[in-house]
Amino acid sequence: xxxxxxxxxxxxxxxxxxxxxxxxxxxxxxxxxxxxxxxxxxxxxxxxxxxxxxxxxxxxxxxxxxxxxxxxxxxxxxxxxxxxxxxxxxxxxxxxxxxxxxxxxxxxxxxxxxxxxxxxxxxxxxxxxxxxxxxxxxxxxxxxxxxxxxxxxxxxxxxxxxxxxxxxxxxxxxxxxxxxxxxxxxxxxxxxxxxxxxxxxxxxxxxxxxxxxxxxxxxxxxxxxxxxxxxxxxxxxxxxxxxxxxxxxxxxxxxxxxxxxxxxxxxxxxxxxxxxxxxxxxxxxxxxxxxxxxxxxxxxxxxxxxxxxxxxxxxxxxxxxxxxxxxxxxxxxxxxxxxxxxxxxxxxxxxxxxxxxxxxxxxxxxxx
Ligand SMILES: Nc1nc2c(ncn2[C@@H]2O[C@H](COP(=O)(O)OP(=O)(O)OP(=O)(O)O)[C@@H](O)[C@H]2O)c(=O)[nH]1
Numbered sequence: 065x066x067x068x069x070x071x072x073x074x075x076x077x078x079x080x081x082x083x084x085x086x087x088x089x090x091x092x093x094x095x096x097x098x099x100x101x102x103x104x105x106x107x108x109x110x111x112x113x114x115x116x117x118x119x120x121x122x123x124x125x126x127x128x129x130x131x132x133x134x135x136x137x138x139x140x141x142x143x144x145x146x147x148x149x150x151x152x153x154x155x156x157x158x159x160x161x162x163x164x165x166x167x168x169x170x171x172x173x174x175x176x177x178x179x180x181x182x183x184x185x186x187x188x189x190x191x192x193x194x195x196x197x198x199x200x201x202x203x204x205x206x207x208x209x210x211x212x213x214x215x216x217x218x219x220x221x222x223x224x225x226x227x228x229x230x231x232x233x234x235x236x237x238x239x240x241x242x243x244x245x246x247x248x249x250x251x252x253x254x255x256x257x258x259x260x261x262x263x264x265x266x267x268x269x270x271x272x273x274x275x276x277x278x279x280x281x282x283x284x285x286x287x288x289x290x291x292x293x294x295x296x297x298x299x300x301x302x303x304x305x306x307x308x309x310x311x312x313x314x315x316x317x318x319x320x321x322x323x324x325x326x327x328x329x330x331x332x333x334x335x336x337x338x339x340x341x342x343x344x345x346x347x348x349x350x351x352x353x354x355x356x357x358x359x360x361x362x363x364x365x366x367x368x369x370x371x372x373x374x375x376x377x378x379x380x381x382x383x384x385x386x387x388x389x390x391x392x393x394x395x396x397x398x399x400x401x402x403x404x405x406x407x408x409x410x411x412x413x414x415x416x417x418x419x420x421x422x423x424x425x426x427x428x429x430x431x432x
Contacts, residue, residue, distance in 0.1 A: 070182040076192030080163030081392035083224040087256035103154035124152040142177035190218035351409035376411035
């Protein structure tokens with residue numbers, strides 16, 4: 065049956081490798097310490113959910129793999145949310161979106177889900193990769209645009225990886241972020257350590273009593289994004305087919321955003337929203353067996369510039385443990401793990417227009 069209370073939803077946004085999972089884990093622990101029942105929706109571009117390995121096994125989790133919430137499986141987000149909520153009755157749902165996602169699309173999807181169940185999108189926390197934002201700001205391009213969108217739409221900003229920035233760079237990054245979003249509280253962090261009070265369930269209870277309605281999520285979504293909410297009108301035209309709700313309700317929600325929609329962008333803009341990460345590509349490779357650790361490190365060090373993120377689980381011939389590796393912006397981290405369940409050795413590479421075949425050939429060579 066439908067839940068009486070609205071379920072609080074917090075969305076964690078931010079570019080690939082910025083520190084979303086690092087934040088998510090802290091929030092999960094925070095809730096667990098308070099006996100708040102939390103569920104998680106994770107979305108990864110690759111075909112395997114490696115971040116999920118790190119999430120507490122007791123936490124109900126929906127994994128949406130092989131695509132980006134906002135495009136490929138956008139319609140499913142509502143269903144996933146509904147299933148999680150019906151089955152586990154969580155107090156709070158955390159959605160970690162793939163770093164390549166346009167937050168407006170996800171906000172819309174959550175908003176649509178609010179039509180079929182009582183959920184309250186409370187927070188859109190964007191984790192900003194400080195050094196990466198700075199680097200991208202000098203180059204421009206579509207990825208930078210996506211990062212800008214993620215910052216604009218945030219209710220809370222986390223400027224992460226401060227340890228990799230000089231004091232001057234830190235000032236510059238904060239200025240950049242502030243120009244895009246002047247209002248959201250901003251915290252500069254290392255390893256996404258923030259005051260978790262923004263996720264406090266207590267705060268929501270009071271708020272909920274006054275303004276909890278399916279439309280409040282939409283109202284909030286449109287409010288935070290202000291004039292930047294230009295995709296809404298077109299989503300309305302382009303994505304409603306197949307959603308399990310009727311159009312009257314749809315109008316009700318979208319009217320909240322109507323003030324902000326910019327009609328003159330036309331269809332072209334709708335496509336632009338989707339294309340904003342179309343150039344991001346992934347390669348998933350399942351290893352046939354253990355590989356040499358030095359050879360593997362060499363492969364990672366030699367990855368083309370356009371591969372900016374890689375992660376996976378590997379077994380080395382020269383050690384007797386398995387490792388989870390994380391490669392983000394030329395730096396690799398290996399963590400000894402004991403995977404739960406039947407987990408294969410796998411590596412996922414994410415980047416822009418890199419030579420997949422060449423990389424695959426190198427990976428296969430490691431297996432010999
Ligand atoms: N130097 C540094 N590294 C960090 C910091 N925060 C996170 N990392 C590392 O950056 C990598 C990515 O962190 P995640 O939390 O997995 O990032 P994510 O945003 O969830 O990544 P995706 O799921 O790929 O989008 C990991 O290797 C982290 O250990 C930080 O403040 N400084």
